[in-house]
Amino acid sequence: xxxxxxxxxxxxxxxxxxxxxxxxxxxxxxxxxxxxxxxxxxxxxxxxxxxxxxxxxxxxxxxxxxxxxxxxxxxxxxxxxxxxxxxxxxxxxxxxxxxxxxxxxxxxxxxxxxxxxxxxxxxxxxxxxxxxxxxxxxxxxxxxxxxxxxxxxxxxxxxxxxxxxxxxxxxxxxxxxxxxxxxxxxxxxxxxxxxxxxxxxxxxxxxxxxxxxxxxxxxxxxxxxxxxxxxxxxxxxxxxxxxxxxxxxxxxxxxxxxxxxxxxxxxxxxxxxxxxxxxxxxxxxxxxxxxxxxxx
Amino acid sequence: xxxxxxxxxxxxxxxxxxxxxxxxxxxxxxxxxxxxxxxxxxxxxxxxxxxxxxxxxxxxxxxxxxxxxxxxxxxxxxxxxxxxxxxxxxxxxxxxxxxxxxxxxxxxxxxxxxxxxxxxxxxxxxxxxxxxxxxxxxxxxxxxxxxxxxxxxxxxxxxxxxxxxxxxxxxxxxxxxxxxxxxxxxxxxxxxxxxxxxxxxxxxxxxxxxxxxxxxxxxxxxxxxxxxxxxxxxxxxxxxxxxxxxxxxxxxxxxxxxxxxxxxxxxxxxxxxxxxxxxxxxxxxxxxxxxxxxxxxxxxxxxxxxxxxxxxxxxxxxxxxxxxxxxxxxxxxxxxxxxxxxxxxxxxxxxxxxxxxxxxxxxxxxxxxxxxxx
Amino acid sequence: xxxxxxxxxxxxxxxxxxxxxxxxxxxxxxxxxxxxxxxxxxxxxxxxxxxxxxxxxxxxxxxxxxxxxxxxxxxxxxxxxxxxxxxxxxxxxxxxxxxxxxxxxxxxxxxxxxxxxxxxxxxxxxxxxxxxxxxxxxxxxxxxxxxxxxxxxxxxxxxxxxxxxxxxxxxxxxxxxxxxxxxxxxxxxxxxxxxxxxxxxxxxxxxxxxxxxxxxxxxxxxxxxxxxxxxxxxxxxxxxxxxxxxxxxxxxxxxxxxxxxxxxxxxxxxxxxxxxxxxx
Numbered sequence: 001x002x003x004x005x006x007x008x009x010x011x012x013x014x015x016x017x018x019x020x021x022x023x024x025x026x027x028x029x030x031x032x033x034x035x036x037x038x039x040x041x042x043x044x045x046x047x048x049x050x051x052x053x054x055x056x057x058x059x060x061x062x063x064x065x066x067x068x069x070x071x072x073x074x075x076x077x078x079x080x081x082x083x084x085x086x087x088x089x090x091x092x093x094x095x096x097x098x099x100x101x102x103x104x105x106x107x108x109x110x111x112x113x114x115x116x117x118x119x120x121x122x123x124x125x126x127x128x129x130x131x132x133x134x135x136x137x138x139x140x141x142x143x144x145x146x147x148x149x150x151x152x153x154x155x156x157x158x159x160x161x162x163x164x165x166x167x168x169x170x171x172x173x174x175x176x177x178x179x180x181x182x183x184x185x186x187x188x189x190x191x192x193x194x195x196x197x198x199x200x201x202x203x204x205x206x207x208x209x210x211x212x213x214x215x216x217x218x219x220x221x222x223x224x225x226x227x228x229x230x231x232x233x234x235x236x237x238x239x240x241x242x243x244x245x246x247x248x249x250x251x252x253x254x255x256x257x258x259x260x261x262x263x264x265x266x267x268x269x270x271x272x273x274x275x276x277x278x279x280x281x282x283x284x285x286x287x288x289x290x291x292x293x294x295x296x
Numbered sequence: 297x298x299x300x301x302x303x304x305x306x307x308x309x310x311x312x313x314x315x316x317x318x319x320x321x322x323x324x325x326x327x328x329x330x331x332x333x334x335x336x337x338x339x340x341x342x343x344x345x346x347x348x349x350x351x352x353x354x355x356x357x358x359x360x361x362x363x364x365x366x367x368x369x370x371x372x373x374x375x376x377x378x379x380x381x382x383x384x385x386x387x388x389x390x391x392x393x394x395x396x397x398x399x400x401x402x403x404x405x406x407x408x409x410x411x412x413x414x415x416x417x418x419x420x421x422x423x424x425x426x427x428x429x430x431x432x433x434x435x436x437x438x439x440x441x442x443x444x445x446x447x448x449x450x451x452x453x454x455x456x457x458x459x460x461x462x463x464x465x466x467x468x469x470x471x472x473x474x475x476x477x478x479x480x481x482x483x484x485x486x487x488x489x490x491x492x493x494x495x496x497x498x499x500x501x502x503x504x505x506x507x508x509x510x511x512x513x514x515x516x517x518x519x520x521x522x523x524x525x526x527x528x529x530x531x532x533x534x535x536x537x538x539x540x541x542x543x544x545x546x547x548x549x550x551x552x553x554x555x556x557x558x559x560x561x562x563x564x565x566x567x568x569x570x571x572x573x574x575x576x577x578x579x580x581x582x583x584x585x586x587x588x589x590x591x592x593x594x595x596x597x598x599x600x601x602x603x604x605x606x607x608x609x610x611x612x613x614x615x616x617x618x619x620x621x622x623x624x625x626x627x628x629x630x631x632x633x634x635x636x637x638x639x640x641x642x643x644x645x646x647x648x649x650x651x652x653x654x655x656x657x658x659x660x661x662x663x664x665x666x667x668x669x670x
Numbered sequence: 671x672x673x674x675x676x677x678x679x680x681x682x683x684x685x686x687x688x689x690x691x692x693x694x695x696x697x698x699x700x701x702x703x704x705x706x707x708x709x710x711x712x713x714x715x716x717x718x719x720x721x722x723x724x725x726x727x728x729x730x731x732x733x734x735x736x737x738x739x740x741x742x743x744x745x746x747x748x749x750x751x752x753x754x755x756x757x758x759x760x761x762x763x764x765x766x767x768x769x770x771x772x773x774x775x776x777x778x779x780x781x782x783x784x785x786x787x788x789x790x791x792x793x794x795x796x797x798x799x800x801x802x803x804x805x806x807x808x809x810x811x812x813x814x815x816x817x818x819x820x821x822x823x824x825x826x827x828x829x830x831x832x833x834x835x836x837x838x839x840x841x842x843x844x845x846x847x848x849x850x851x852x853x854x855x856x857x858x859x860x861x862x863x864x865x866x867x868x869x870x871x872x873x874x875x876x877x878x879x880x881x882x883x884x885x886x887x888x889x890x891x892x893x894x895x896x897x898x899x900x901x902x903x904x905x906x907x908x909x910x911x912x913x914x915x916x917x918x919x920x921x922x923x924x925x926x927x928x929x930x931x932x933x934x935x936x937x938x939x940x941x942x943x944x945x946x947x948x949x950x
Contacts, residue, residue, distance in 0.1 A: 018770035022763070029761035029820050030776060036798075037783055037791065037817050044794025090689055097686045109932060110694055113701070116928045117921060118878035120899045124917050125700040127902070128707055128910070133715050135699055165697060185408035188375050191395035192402040193422035193473065197679065203421070207412045219785065226787030229880055233902050245789045258797045265793045272790065287412030289455060 048263035059263035069264075072244040073271060079156070079231075079243065080224035083163045087171035088217055092209075095176040096201075108176075111169035122162050123233035127153055130161060130234075158234035159241045163224050171220040178212030179205075182291045208291045214283040222272050244268050324385045324476055325351050327372075327509070332391075333380035334367050334533075341367040343533045344381065354503055354510045356524035358517060360556065364533035365513045366481055372511065373479050374398050385476065396425070401470030401508075403480040407462045409454035415441070415465050416450040422473035440472035443502060460491045467499070471506060480512045484519065496523060517557060521545060529553050549590075551599060551666045559601035561640050561658070563614065564668060567596045575665040580635070582614045586663030597668040602658040604629060607642040613657030616640055618648050632656065704921070708914035730915040733908060734897055740923070743893040746808065746883075747876045750815045754872050757816070758823025759865060763857075765824060766831035780821040788818065788881040796885040806888025814886035815879055819872045826871070830864030863934065870931035877924050894920050 014020065051058045063069045098104055114122055130136050132149035140146045152158055182205060190200040228245040235241030248268060252261030327349045334342040342364045349355050357365040370376040372383060374395035383391040390398055401422070409418050416437055417424075423433040441447050444464035454462055463483060470478055483499070484492045500523055503510055514520050520527045521541040529537045529544065537549045548554040555562075563584065565577035575588035577598050586600050616632035621644075628644045632654060642656050708726055710719030730736060765777070783791070795814060799805035804813060834857070842856045858865075880895045887896055898920050901913045 018768045018773075020768070023768045023770050025760040025764040026776065029757040029824065030779070032757060032816065032820060033779055033783070036795065036813050038779070040795040040798040041791055043798055047794070047797070093682075093686050094690055097683060105936075107690070107694075108936070110697070112928070112932075113925075114697060116874055116878055116924055117701075118880055118895060118924075120880050120895050120902065121704075121917055121920060122700070124898065124902045124913065125704045128703040128914070129696075129700040135703060135717070136696070138717060165700075168693065183406070183408065185404045185406055186410060188373075188395070189402065189404055189408035189410070189469075190421070191375065192373055192398075192400055192479070193469065194396045194399065194425035195421070196394075196396055196425075199425060203424075204410055222785065223787055226789045226881075228789045229884075229899055233899070248789075248793050252793050252797065261793050262797065265790060269786070269790050272786075287453075289453075290411050 044262035045266055047259050048266050051259050051263075052257060059260050060267070062260070063263060063267060068242075069247055072242055072247045073267070075241065076225055076227070076243040076245075077271075079159055079163060079227060079241070080221055083160060083167050083224050084171070084217060084221040087164065087168040087220055088175070088213065090168065091172040091175040091216070092179075092213070094172060095179040096205075098176060099180050104176075108173060111172060113169075114166045115169055119162060119166055119227070119230045120233070122165050123230040126158060126162055126165075126230075126234050130158060153234050154236050156235070156240050159227065159231050159243075162230035162234050163227055167220050167224050170223065171216055174216040174219065175213065178209055178216065181212070182208050186291075207287055210286040211283050211288045214279050218276055218279050221275060225272055225275075226268070244271075326386060327477060328384050329368075329372070329381070330384070331381035332368070332371060332378050332383060334364075334371055334376060335379045341533050342371065342378075345530075345533075345535055346381075347528060347535065347538070349509060349511065351509055352507045354512065354523060354525045356520035356527045357511065357513045357530060358520040358527050358556075359515065359530035361515060363530040365515075365530050367533075368530070369479050369481050369511060369513045372477070373400055373402050399473070399475055400477045400479055401473055401475035403463075403466045403470045403478070403483045405482045405485060407454075407466040407486075409462055409465055409469075411454055413453075414450065415446065415452055415454065415457070418454065418465055419450075419468045419472050421469065426473065436472050437468075440468040443471070443505070444468045444498070459487055460495060463487065463495055464498070467502065471502065471508060475508065478508045478510045480510065482513055482515070484514075485516075492519075499523060529556065531556075546662075547587075548664065551601065551669060554601045554664055554666070558603050559664065560604055561602045561607050561642075563600045563602075563634075563638070563640070563658075565598055565600060567592055567594050567598045567665070569594060574660060577665060579614055582612070584613060584658060584663070585660040586658055586665040587661070589664060589666040592665060592667055598665050599668045600658065600663055600665045602663040604641040604643055606659040606662040607640060607656055608659070609642070609644055609654055610657035611655070613655045614640070615653060615655055618650055618652045618654055620650060621648050623647070630654075701921070704914050704917050707911055708918045710911055713911075726909070726911040726915040727919075729909075730912045730919070733912060734901065734916055736894075736897075736916065736919060739892065739894055739897050742808075742891060743877065743923075746811050746815070746891070746893055747873055749812050750819055750876045751869050751873050753812070754816055754819040754823050755865065755869050757820045758868070759827055759861070761820070762824045762827035763831055766828045767836065780824050783818045783821050784825070788879070789885075791817070792882050792885045795882075799886055805886060806891065808891045810886045810888070811883050811891045811893070814882040815876050817882065818879070819876060822872060822875070823868045826868040827861070827864055830861060834860050867931065867934040870927060870934060874924060874927050874931055877927065894923060 011020075048059055049056045051062075054061075098107060101107070128134055130152040132151050136152065137146075137150045140150055141148070152161065186204055186208075187200050190204045195203060226245055227243055228249070231237060231241045231243045231246060235243075237246050244264065245268065248261050248264035251257050251264055329345055329347045331344040331346055332342055333340065333344055345364075345368060347355075357368060359365045367376060371378045371391075374390075374393060374397075378391050381391075382389055410421065413421070419440055420433050420437045423436060428436070437450070438447070441450055444467055446461060446464050446468065449457065449461065449465075454465060457465065463486075466483070470480075480499075484495050487495060496519060499512075503523075512520070512523060521544070524541060526538060527541055527544050528535055529548075531552055537544060537553050539547075544553070544557060548557050548559070563577075563579055565579035565584065567575055568578045568583070569576045570588050570592060573588055574585050575592055575598065576583055576585050577600055579600075584600055586602070592598060614634055616634045619631045619633055619639075621628050621630045628647055630642050630644055630648055632640045632642060634640060640656060642654075648654065706719060707713055709722045709724065711721035711723045713719035761780075765773070765780075792814070795817065796805060799810045799814065804810040838856060838860075839852060842852045847855065877893070878895060879893075880899060883893050884896050884899065887893070892900075894916075898913075898916055901908060901916060
């Protein structure tokens with residue numbers, strides 16, 4: 001270090017590559033995640049191939065040969081996909097309307113409520129509200145839309161409503177942030193060039209939004225696919241709404257078969273991964289980049 | 297100024313080109329703003345603005361930010377609804393039309409190029425919306441790109457172009473549809489100084505070549521004066537003065553327009569005499585002379601304004617103390633302070649020492665005297 | 671913005687607002703049901719309850735030992751907030767200021783716990799926690815809740831730190847501030863609004879985090895939301911009103927902090943923070 005010709009110290013060389021004392025500040029958070037997030041996941045993967053009995057793949061074999069188990073995938077998809085698609089289809093026009101509002105805050109605050117309150121409280125509320133004696137059913141009867149009380153809890157529709165109530169605001173706020181991220185001057189430019197409202201949406205907004213909408217879809221889908229408390233509380237966890245997370249939970253905490261539980265968790269992750277990869281592959285076919293019209 | 301006659305159409309005359317003429321892009325003689333107002337809640341961004349623009353004219357709307365010039369442009373484009381008055385093209389009201397039905401071309405401050413479309417598709421967007429057949433559209437796009445000197449950049453995305461090139465694409469996109477009217481909203485404000493001068497010349501060249509009626513919004517008086525046939529000075533949502541660039545430069549009609557046109561020095565005094573269009577004002581013991589503004593009479597409180605170029609050392613005039621001097625190449629520019637603590641910026645052929653006492657007087661042919669604002 | 675005033679456009683706008691109105695109405699009615707029921711003497715088969723009372727709150731308080739539960743909840747939540755702040759802000763600082771090999775991988779690692787639903791990684795995580803002996807304890811719950819919150823703080827703070835000009839730090843060093851004083855006098859005051867916002871959101875998220883707490887908690891380390899789950903899960907054991915009273919207490923606990931947090935952040939940021947980092 002004392003003479004100019006001395007070989008560059010290791011410390012200097014590391015610093016040149018961006019590794020110095022400051023970089024080490026990452027270490028605590030990184031080590032924590034490696035220990036409590038990555039390691040358990042890898043351990044779970046390994047554990048899923050170390051069944052209580054039988055060859056290494058017998059957990060997976062057991063899962064895919066038992067309709068009571070493998071049907072949970074379809075049950076979960078049957079809840080998550082419609083809710084996600086409906087949320088997204090409704091969120092887009094609403095976001096386009098809300099973007100014009102000067103005071104969006106009240107609406108966005110109301111919509112943040114269900115996300116913040118969480119699924120357990122929503123489930124409890126829905127048990128009262130959607131139950132046969134709840135306000136919803138009473139209103140339908142009052143309007144003579146149905147003859148008798150409607151049962152919307154402890155079945156598919158209860159869980160559907162519960163995911164929709166927490167899922168829609170999430171999808172909407174995400175979509176809104178993408179929609180408002182598009183430079184309004186682009187729409188004005190389109191209008192002065194003769195594009196009608198529909199043409200502006202079709203040729204300008206939609207191509208710019210597709211990547212964002214794909215992300216909105218994925219995040220909402222993945223959250224919906226992992227539905228758990230509401231499937232137990234407002235659903236019929238023994239049958240129509242026995243979603244995959246219930247199967248995993250039962251294996252772990254009712255049968256104490258951690259190996260099987262890990263296998264189911266891995267299957268759950270794999271299904272999510274498949275959908276993610278499919279959507280991202282489709283997304284790559286579109287323009288992805290800045291959504292502003294130039295400088296400034 | 298006679299409107300230039302060549303157009304994109306004649307540039308392309310070697311090809312047989314059929315155009316789908318959009319309703320609003322048919323030739324017109326005059327666009328008229330008749331007491332146009334725009335309010336945002338209780339704030340009046342435009343107050344009864346009236347203006348007639350002839351075919352082929354290049355009009356600059358000039359004013360400080362918040363003066364309503366961009367609001368006026370957006371109202372003409374149809375991007376903002378007007379809250380009073382009327383806009384008409386010859387005798388046809390257009391202020392109820394949607395922007396897409398007006399057929400104007402617009403160049404935006406931040407270019408507003410569609411980031412997901414190639415340069416060609418950006419330029420061709422308006423043609424596509426009008427249903428122009430592919431082959432025609434291609435020829436017109438080529439001609440427009442040629443005109444803005446981007447002939448070989450058509451297949452790039454806007455993000456791959458420099459700021460100046462993006463601006464050229466924006467201009468090509470606006471003119472390729474042969475609009476009755478081209479609207480430009482501070483198109484050069486995002487460019488650096490050197491590019492700004494280049495693009496200014498470019499815009500003038502394109503205007504001379506096509507002769508499209510143009511309304512150009514800017515806060516830069518150099519830009520307005522060098523580009524426009526007529527300049528409209530706006531302030532507080534109102535038109536303060538309309539005139540040819542040299543009229544505005546030499547004879548601003550009011551104190552605030554004068555200030556905006558670079559009359560930096562303000563000297564308050566009392567009118568003692570008016571003679572042959574020249575007003576003499578008394579400032580303490582000194583007598584200063586300038587051209588008299590309207591409605592000025594002896595005894596009025598007045599304000600004499602002069603550009604730094606028109607204030608120089610003189611035998612008789614206002615005494616002041618030099619505070620600083622800068623060398624500007626051919627001349628020196630000094631800052632001096634008078635006895636009543638007002639600052640004067642003047643020019644001098646010789647270097648002066650800080651702290652020296654000087655006597656300054658304006659050029660009587662160029663300085664202006666207005667009634668003092670009450 | 672371009673406003674269209676044709677009839678078709680108006681119909682379309684009306685339809686959009688009807689949908690939004692229907693959603694918001696149902697949401698508010700659902701919340702109202704819980705609140706009204708918690709004050710109801712008896713509410714069966716009518717529009718409104720027969721009478722009003724506050725007795726369910728005192729019975730819920732003693733039945734569910736809510737005093738104890740609230741103490742545990744806030745012990746856990748504030749420990750999580752403190753640790754997430756420490757780990758998250760330091761890591762975010764390094765991420766914002768340094769480019770190093772593998773930075774993209776590290777970034778992906780910080781994103782994953784926010785994108786993967788807790789129930790998916792929670793089961794293997796709970797397995798490991800129980801095998802290592804912290805499962806079911808206070809620290810087990812804290813560790814589990816740190817998994818999504820540390821990355822959350824990192825992602826919220828990175829843009830905050832990036833917008834501070836490194837020249838400001840350079841200036842502080844030139845004028846003689848060491849690392850500690852640099853942090854205390856220069857960085858902390860500039861970052862405080864961001865840190866406060868991030869930590870308030872961590873607080874709200876942790877109070878409402880059901881899955882991870884549920885999987886990692888034992889009898890003495892349950893937070894309010896888990897107690898609520900168990901009482902809804904076992905219907906008939908207690909009066910519905912009593913459960914609803916607890917639900918209202920939970921709602922108030924969460925919403926107070928949410929309202930506080932909303933003073934500092936825009937609601938859309940609660941969901942949209944992660945996307946900016948992750949858009950490409």
